[in-house]
Amino acid sequence: MNIEMADLRRQYHRLKPEIDAALQEVLESTAFINGPQVKSFAVHLAEYLNVPHVIPCGNGTDAIQMALMALNLQPGDEVIVPAFTYISAVEAVAMLGLVPVLVDVDPETFNLNIEQIEQAISWQTKAVIAVHLFGQLCDMQPLMTLAKRYHLYVVEDNAQSLGAECLYPDGKTQKGGTIGHIGTTSFFPSKPLACYGDGGAMITPDDTLAETLRQIANHGQISKYNHKIIGCNSRLDTLQAAVLEIKLKHLKAFNEARIRLAQRYDEGLKGFDAFVLPVKSPFSTHLYHQYTVQVKDGQREKLQAWLKGKGIPTMVYYPLPVQAQEAYKWVARSASDLSVATRLSKEVLSLPIHSELTEEEQNYIIDSIIEFWKK
Numbered sequence: 001m002n003i004e005m006a007d008l009r010r011q012y013h014r015l016k017p018e019i020d021a022a023l024q025e026v027l028e029s030t031a032f033i034n035g036p037q038v039k040s041f042a043v044h045l046a047e048y049l050n051v052p053h054v055i056p057c058g059n060g061t062d063a064i065q066m067a068l069m070a071l072n073l074q075p076g077d078e079v080i081v082p083a084f085t086y087i088s089a090v091e092a093v094a095m096l097g098l099v100p101v102l103v104d105v106d107p108e109t110f111n112l113n114i115e116q117i118e119q120a121i122s123w124q125t126k127a128v129i130a131v132h133l134f135g136q137l138c139d140m141q142p143l144m145t146l147a148k149r150y151h152l153y154v155v156e157d158n159a160q161s162l163g164a165e166c167l168y169p170d171g172k173t174q175k176g177g178t179i180g181h182i183g184t185t186s187f188f189p190s191k192p193l194a195c196y197g198d199g200g201a202m203i204t205p206d207d208t209l210a211e212t213l214r215q216i217a218n219h220g221q222i223s224k225y226n227h228k229i230i231g232c233n234s235r236l237d238t239l240q241a242a243v244l245e246i247k248l249k250h251l252k253a254f255n256e257a258r259i260r261l262a263q264r265y266d267e268g269l270k271g272f273d274a275f276v277l278p279v280k281s282p283f284s285t286h287l288y289h290q291y292t293v294q295v296k297d298g299q300r301e302k303l304q305a306w307l308k309g310k311g312i313p314t315m316v317y318y319p320l321p322v323q324a325q326e327a328y329k330w331v332a333r334s335a336s337d338l339s340v341a342t343r344l345s346k347e348v349l350s351l352p353i354h355s356e357l358t359e360e361e362q363n364y365i366i367d368s369i370i371e372f373w374k375k
């Protein structure tokens with residue numbers, strides 16, 4: 001058996017005729033920069049998300065940085081970020097001379113603990129970056145209420161949960177990335193919607209912000225060689241847009257495949273006290289970009305080695321919380337003891353889950369984990 005954390009080759013082979021034809025078309029057209037596929041992909045993604053504006057860009061980290069630039073924050077302004085996250089959100093904040101303020105995460109969803117945000121707010125706080133980790137959204141409704149009360153901008157980093165929906169008490173739903181002022185995402189090859197290189201996008205319901213984001217991504221230009229604001233150069237390649245056009249049509253199926261696999265893991269792996277399964281929150285759908293368990297009693301490294309010996313890859317997302325990262329020790333301010341982030345970094349383990357994983361492979365993974373706990 002050849003089990004991968006994300007099986008890009010198998011997926012490519014399944015979609016090969018469609019993908020190859022789309023790439024061939026771009027090669028023949030030679031419209032490598034800003035070809036028609038970039039625009040049509042943006043339109044189709046906006047339709048899928050039910051939001052007025054999608055602005056493609058170079059990658060998911062640029063997207064966060066440009067979102068913060070568009071909000072016109074000033075050096076020294078504070079931006080609330082989760083302490084347990086991929087680093088991009090914190091990095092973008094620090095790059096712009098803003099101050100990352102670390103807030104602890106919820107022990108069940110691993111996302112921002114909304115109850116701890118209020119105590120982190122100072123007179124310099126201007127924005128919150130809600131990172132939607134592993135396939136489910138932060139608790140957006142109370143976050144937006146809080147943001148309104150304190151006049152904060154909300155940026156949603158939705159690199160890992162594109163397609164996940166916020167579930168409101170009245171039964172309405174809204175796609176993640178479209179709820180705050182600006183949403184961002186990444187099309188890095190392992191993400192839920194992925195291309196064959198780097199790519200990203202910014203998402204916004206706001207016409208004015210959309211215009212500013214478009215300008216920032218294109219050197220701050222309002223017309224050719226006329227630069228109104230400081231911008232950067234961050235584009236989605238036409239070749240990548242062509243791949244994304246195809247994969248967007250399959251996104252629902254990719255997400256559903258992982259949800260089915262997650263249900264099988266839930267069923268097959270329950271009943272071990274030191275092995276805590278993922279919790280699905282009541283306020284978001286869960287797309288299981290990662291199936292992340294918590295391994296107690298210091299057993300994580302032993303379990304990981306055991307599985308490795310059986311040819312089963314696993315990953316630790318993320319082994320160090322932000323407050324323990326060398327680069328941010330003196331840059332970030334901590335709003336609390338961040339004990340949940342610290343504990344999770346020692347206990348989390350992500351199991352293989354992707355659209356191409358077969359039930360046979362998954363049964364082997366489940367059996368191997370059970371064998372570890374029973375031995």
Ligand SMILES: *Cc1c(COP(=O)(O)O)cnc(C)c1O
Binds near residue numbers: 061086088
């Ligand atoms: C992957 C990822 C990013 C960064 O995306 P890039 O396209 O690699 O820059 C940002 N935030 C989160 C949560 C991610 O998972």
